[in-house]
Amino acid sequence: MSEVTHEEAVKTMAKIIKDVKFAMLTTRTAGGELYSRPMTTQEREFDGDLWFIGSKDSEAVADMRERPQVNVSFSHPDKNNYVSVSGMAELVEDRAKLDDLWSDFYKAYFDGKEDPNIQLIKIHAQGGEFWESSGKLVSFFKMAQSAVTGAKPDMGKNDTVKL
Template sequence: MSQAELKQQILKVLDESKVGTLATVKNNKPHSRYMTFSHDELTLYTPTSNETHKTDEIEDNPNVHILLGYEGEGYGDTFVEIEGRASVEDSAHYKEKLWNDHMKRWFEGPDDPNYIVLKIQPTAIRLMNDEEDSPQSLEL
């Protein structure tokens, strides 16, 4: 598979998978949690509160690991592994871009000062369990 085809397969998984795991490092150990993700090309975004442990963990160590796409249907499910560097974004641009009514459970609105967005720039992406040779790494 060419790099262009591989990128399209990865984008397809990102389009179809909105919930995945985000792992940060806490006290030199991995700490994972489920998050909702959106993306712009290969850059990922996820909403959260600035009062969570993950924001402190990212400020201490911005390296993160994300799994998206596995649907639990069987051993052959295609998914992506993403290694990246996360940053905390609190600009109105990112907050409005991700805002939806489901978030009213946690935040008053897109201007809530506790509402922030994590932006993840990938440093490595692998397509896993694709029908061709797996894993396949996208050159970034």
């Protein structure tokens, strides 16, 4: 068992996430089923929140509008690194943030940054788990509370497992 601080956990998750181009965003449908979709990972440092760009008329956005509890998973099997983040989705309208996140990649999905169908999605992380190639499994919870309050979360104990 080892102790991992909130800062160390976020730093490790950020390191893993930055190497993964696409994440799987899981929502709950109106019928109660879990449904996952690929989303482009933003080239931003993970700080406890995740950002995505989606379509206002998509089923994913409709799901998040009604049932904001989500999970986002990142997988880099070549490095044997994985991250799972649970949190609450917020649908955001913020022109400055769109300018910050926009890349030419999105031209394949939208008619430029002015497309009225663009929806910013902010995931407020509440908890997460990551696995590193070293074989350490580190769990941490209460991340959202810490992100909101700035207080150091109770990280609990962390297990080491061989993968």
